[in-house]
Structures are given as structure tokens and as C-alpha cells.
Amino acid sequence: xxxxxxxxxxxxxxxxxxxxxxxxxxxxxxxxxxxxxxxxxxxxxxxxxxxxxxxxxxxxxxxxxxxxxxxxxxxxxxxxxxxxxxxxxxxxxxxxxxxxxxxxxxxxxxxxxxxxxxxxxxxxxxxxxxxxxxxxxxxxxxxxxxxxxxxxxxxxxxxxxxxxxxxxxxxxxxxxxxxxxxxxxxxxxxxxxxxxxxxxxxxxxxxxxxxxxxxxxxxxxxxxxxxxxxxxxxxxxxxxxxxxxxxxxxxxxxxxxxxxxxxxxxxxxxxxxxxxxxxxxxxxxxxxxxxxxxxxxxxxxxxxxxxxxxxxxxxxxxxxxxxxxxxxxxxxxxxxxxxxxxxxxxxxxxxxxxxxxxxxxxxxxxxxxxxxxxxxxxxxxxxxxxxxxxxxxxxxxxxxxxxxxxxxxxxxxxxxxxxxxxxxxxxxxxxxxxxxxxxxxxxxxxxxxxxxxxxxxxxxxxxxxxxxxxxxxxxxxxxxxxxxxxxxxxxxxxxxxxx
Numbered sequence: 001x002x003x004x005x006x007x008x009x010x011x012x013x014x015x016x017x018x019x020x021x022x023x024x025x026x027x028x029x030x031x032x033x034x035x036x037x038x039x040x041x042x043x044x045x046x047x048x049x050x051x052x053x054x055x056x057x058x059x060x061x062x063x064x065x066x067x068x069x070x071x072x073x074x075x076x077x078x079x080x081x082x083x084x085x086x087x088x089x090x091x092x093x094x095x096x097x098x099x100x101x102x103x104x105x106x107x108x109x110x111x112x113x114x115x116x117x118x119x120x121x122x123x124x125x126x127x128x129x130x131x132x133x134x135x136x137x138x139x140x141x142x143x144x145x146x147x148x149x150x151x152x153x154x155x156x157x158x159x160x161x162x163x164x165x166x167x168x169x170x171x172x173x174x175x176x177x178x179x180x181x182x183x184x185x186x187x188x189x190x191x192x193x194x195x196x197x198x199x200x201x202x203x204x205x206x207x208x209x210x211x212x213x214x215x216x217x218x219x220x221x222x223x224x225x226x227x228x229x230x231x232x233x234x235x236x237x238x239x240x241x242x243x244x245x246x247x248x249x250x251x252x253x254x255x256x257x258x259x260x261x262x263x264x265x266x267x268x269x270x271x272x273x274x275x276x277x278x279x280x281x282x283x284x285x286x287x288x289x290x291x292x293x294x295x296x297x298x299x300x301x302x303x304x305x306x307x308x309x310x311x312x313x314x315x316x317x318x319x320x321x322x323x324x325x326x327x328x329x330x331x332x333x334x335x336x337x338x339x340x341x342x343x344x345x346x347x348x349x350x351x352x353x354x355x356x357x358x359x360x361x362x363x364x365x366x367x368x369x370x371x372x373x374x375x376x377x378x379x380x381x382x383x384x385x386x387x388x389x390x391x392x393x394x395x396x397x398x399x400x401x402x403x404x405x406x407x408x409x410x411x412x413x414x415x416x417x418x419x420x421x422x423x424x425x426x427x428x429x430x431x432x433x434x435x436x437x438x439x440x441x442x443x444x445x446x447x448x449x450x451x452x453x454x455x456x457x458x459x460x461x462x463x464x465x466x467x468x469x470x471x472x473x474x475x476x477x478x479x480x481x482x483x484x485x486x487x488x489x490x491x492x493x494x495x496x497x498x499x
Contacts (some may be wrong), residue, residue: 027097031069032107036062046114050088061086061095069099069110077101083117094121143194145434145463149390151192152485155395158186159488163400193485195224212245212360213253215291217281222257229265234276234295243282243289247360248337253444256341260293260353263327267297267351287359288339296353300345308343309364332401380404382495387416387431387443388461397430400488405495412437417446424451428495429458430482433470441473455479457498461486 021028027043029036040049047065051058064084072080080099096117102109109183161182165175172361223236230236235464246253259276268276281292309331334341338358345351382405386394394409401407408426410416413435429447433440440460447454474481482490 005262008459023272027112029100029112029114031066031099031110031112034066034070036066037109042114043114046116049093049095050086051363052084052086058087061230065097065112065114068097069112072099073101073108073110083121093118096120098474139278147192147196148463148484149393151189151196153390153392154189155186155193155397155485155487156393158182158189158402160396160400162186176487179449185382187456189485192226194221196485209248211250213248214291215243215253215357216240216282218250218254219257219282219291222254222261223280225258226265229262230278233268234267234271234273234278237277237279239279239281241282241284243284245360246289246337248357252333253337253357256355257291257293259327259330260355264293264295264297264351267299268297270298284359288356289359291355291357292352293355294350296350298354299347299349299351300343301347305343305345309341359491382406382427383425384408384428384491384495385410385419385426387413387435387440389432389435397488397491412436413440413443416443420447420451420454424454426454428498429493430456430461430491431458432461432463433474433481434463439470441470444477461492 008230021040024042027037027040027046029043031037046064047060049061052061052064061084068082069078078101081097083094083096085094094117095114097112099113099115100111102111119490144303163181165179165182168175168187171178219238219240222228261280268278275296279292281294283290283292302340309327331341334355334357340356342354342356344353344354365379383399384397384405384407386407387410388394388399389411391409391411394407394411398407398409408419410419412429414437416431417438431440431443444458444460447458456479459482460474460477461482461484462474463484482494
């Protein structure tokens with residue numbers, strides 16, 4: 001390729017330069033003696049978009065730019081780079097500017113270059129939010145793992161206490177009170193168990209598959225998670241109509257509900273208990289399922305309403321410490337499900353967020369929550385190897401099955417392999433996946449190599465936290481797994497299935 005340039009005559013260089021500056025997409029200007037002496041059309045447009053927050057007041061972008069330019073010149077600095085956020089009725093924009101010193105015939109000038117960096121800023125904020133959400137998911141999984149191990153011991157010992165009381169028969173008034181105390185403790189522990197499992201649901205990574213989802217069940221699960229924020233602030237009303245299920249990602253739908261319910265609770269901070277109310281309602285309109293989350297809180301200002309779903313648009317509804325998951329994220333999740341989200345609100349009159357989702361095909365049924373375990377006769381005489389680095393769990397299982405099954409406890413993968421080398425006659429091997437030194441995966445691989453007859457009786461116990469390697473292994477593993485905290489009845493059921 002040959003490129004040639006036409007040499008301009010003496011009258012044209014200034015005109016050509018002026019034409020180029022006028023057509024430039026970025027803002028270009030010159031500052032001298034506290035005045036903007038030149039601004040191309042792009043700079044004039046960028047500086048006219050709104051005002052810049054400056055402490056308790058706001059100033060024109062041009063004033064801010066001139067002040068920064070004069071500061072640079074007074075300090076004898078050569079360049080200065082920054083970003084400013086400009087607010088206007090049309091929304092907020094991020095402007096990136098670069099200022100450099102320039103001299104012309106002995107005159108000291110500041111050359112300014114300004115670019116609209118709004119899209120870049122939003123992309124960076126989305127990336128930062130994704131990182132925060134990933135960290136939050138890892139934190140939730142870690143907390144769940146730390147809670148699940150002792151909670152499994154609590155539930156196991158409560159099962160033992162309840163069974164011993166049943167066998168002991170009538171113990172009089174004290175027996176009744178003890179039984180009631182055990183039942184109350186069991187109910188509280190089961191509530192903790194549900195909350196931890198729901199927390200794990202919200203920490204799951206994105207999945208490609210869709211499932212049939214009962215939105216009313218997801219609302220109930222979400223209320224459990226947000227209950228601490230709700231109970232001291234508002235009455236909770238449920239107006240469910242038994243709607244059809246939808247098809248989607250239950251964790252992501254729950255993420256939307258959680259954000260909206262938490263925002264509703266925060267909007268009620270200025271209300272008295274008598275005036276504070278959060279309502280959850282469901283209905284259907286043709287092939288669409290509608291979920292409404294309403295509050296009687298402060299509402300949203302008219303000027304803010306058009307912007308509430310913009311990325312990182314902040315209102316007081318977002319709470320004191322940030323923006324939660326963000327209404328923009330909620331909108332993206334709902335749109336990804338083929339739905340829609342809208343809001344009706346007025347200042348001082350509360351708000352209603354309406355989520356519309358496509359109904360699942362006729363005949364689809366959402367998975368029901370597990371029913372309470374019915375009491376029924378169990379087999380006895382099984383030999384169980386428990387492999388877990390939490391000693392209390394092994395002690396709990398030994399105590400629970402005393403007189404019914406023989407429980408052998410190994411508090412490390414290395415000890416488990418040593419015991420199997422001596423005697424591998426077990427009806428069930430319960431092995432924790434995550435252990436230091438010799439992991440559950442290592443134990444499984446050794447069993448597959450040296451004791452293949454035990455593979456069908458090998459059951460992993462998981463507490464919620466996984467390394468990347470363990471997660472990949474578990475996704476490919478086709479055998480049984482049982483989630484902590486489990487009940488003794490669940491272990492009995494596994495034994496029954498194994499025969």
C-alpha cells in the first residue's frame with residue numbers, strides 16, 4: 001500500500017488543524033489564566049452534561065476542569081489524570097480527563113483532553129461486583145462448612161436423646177419437660193440446618209441447566225434468610241395464590257427475591273412498627289407468573305424512578321453499607337429468564353416491585369421439599385466405617401448407633417486406609433470429602449484400587465466448602481453423597497438402600 005500526503009499551502013495548515021480538532025470525538029481545549037480559551041465541539045458537549053459534586057454543593061464541570069488545570073500550572077507539574085462523575089437529569093456520566101502543560105510564544109497554557117468513560121467505568125464496576133459476589137460465595141461456603149460439622153453433632157445427639165427418652169418410657173413430669181426441651185432444641189437446630197442449606201444455595205455458581213421452580217417455596221426460603229432484617233422492622237404478609245411453577249435457576253431467582261426483600265426492609269427504617277409492612281403476593285396472567293414484593297416504606301423519588309435499574313444507581317433503599325446485589329443485577333437475572341421486572345413507587349408512599357416470569361410447560365411439577373422422616377423399623381447389625389477429621393462427628397455416630405450397629409471411627413484418611421488394610425469388611429463407608437493430608441478423594445481412589453467390593457457402599461459426606469479439584473471430582477462422581485448436617489434417620493435410610 002502506498003500512502004501519499006498532499007502538502008498544504010501556507011493558507012491551509014490552520015484550517016486543516018481546526019477541522020481536525022472540530023471533528024475529534026474526544027474533548028480538547030486550552031486553559032489560560034483561569035479561563036477556557038478554546039474548546040472543540042466535543043468538549044463543549046461533554047462539559048454541558050450536568051454538575052460535579054464538590055463537598056456539600058456542586059459545580060459546573062468546566063469550573064472543576066479549570067481549577068484542576070490552574071492547580072497543575074501553579075505546581076509546575078507536567079500532567080494530571082483523573083475521573084469525575086457528572087450528575088444530570090438524564091443520569092450520571094463518568095468523564096476521564098488528562099491535563100498537560102503547554103507553551104506557546106512564551107504563554108503558559110494547560111491542554112485538556114476529556115473523554116466519556118461511562119461505559120468503561122460501568123464495565124469495571126460490573127467486574128468488581130462479580131469479584132465481590134464470587135468472594136461472597138466462597139465466604140458463604142466456608143461459613144457453612146464450619147457450621148455444618150458441629151451442627152451434625154448437635155442434631156445427632158438430639159436424635160439420640162429423643163430415642164433414649166422414647167425407650168425409657170414414662171419418666172413423669174421431669175421426663176415430659178426434658179422431652180419438650182429436646183424437641184425445642186431439635187426444632188431450633190433444624191432451622192439452623194435449613195438456613196445453612198439455603199445459604200449454600202445462594203453461594204452456588206451459575207449453572208446452565210434450568211429446573212422447575214416453585215416461586216412460593218423460593219419466597220419462603222428467602223424470608224428465612226432475611227428474617228433477622230424483617231422481624232424487628234415490619235409485619236410480613238403473604239398473599240399466595242398457588243401459582244404454577246416456572247422454569248429457571250432457583251438460586252438466581254432466590255437471589256432476586258432476597259435483594260428486593262432486603263431493600264424493602266431497609267426502606268422501613270423511618271417507619272414505626274405499626275406502619276411498617278412487607279407484602280409478598282403471587283398471581284398468574286395467562287402464561288406468566290407474577291410475584292409482587294411491596295413495602296410501606298419511604299418510596300422512591302420521581303426523579304430516581306427512571307434510573308433504579310441502572311448499574312450501581314444508589315438510593316437509600318440500598319441500605320447503609322452498599323447496594324446489596326444491585327437492582328441492575330436483578331434485572332439482568334430476570335431478563336435472562338425471559339421475564340420482566342418493574343417498579344411502582346412514590347415518595348412517602350411505599351414501593352412495589354413486580355417480577356413477571358414465564359410459566360413452566362403444563363404438567364411440570366416443582367420438586368417438593370423433603371418430607372419429615374417417618375419413624376419405621378430399621379435393620380441392625382451393620383458395620384460402619386466413619387472417616388472424618390472432626391472427632392465429635394465420629395463420637396456422635398458411635399453413641400447414636402450403640403447397640404444397633406458397629407461404628408469404627410478414623411479421624412484421618414491415613415488412619416482409614418490403615419484400618420481398611422487390616423479389615424475391609426464394612427457395610428457402609430462414610431467418608432468426609434475435605435480432609436487435610438489424605439483427602440476423601442485419595443481414600444476413594446485407594447478403595448477403588450485395593451477394595452473394589454466397597455465402591456457401591458462408599459458414601460461421601462460434604463460440608464459445603466470445596467477446593468477446585470474436589471469440586472471437579474464431585475461433579476464427575478456418580479456415587480452417593482450426603483450433605484452435612486444429616487440426621488441419624490438419613491444414615492439409616494442409606495443402610496436400608498444398601499441392604
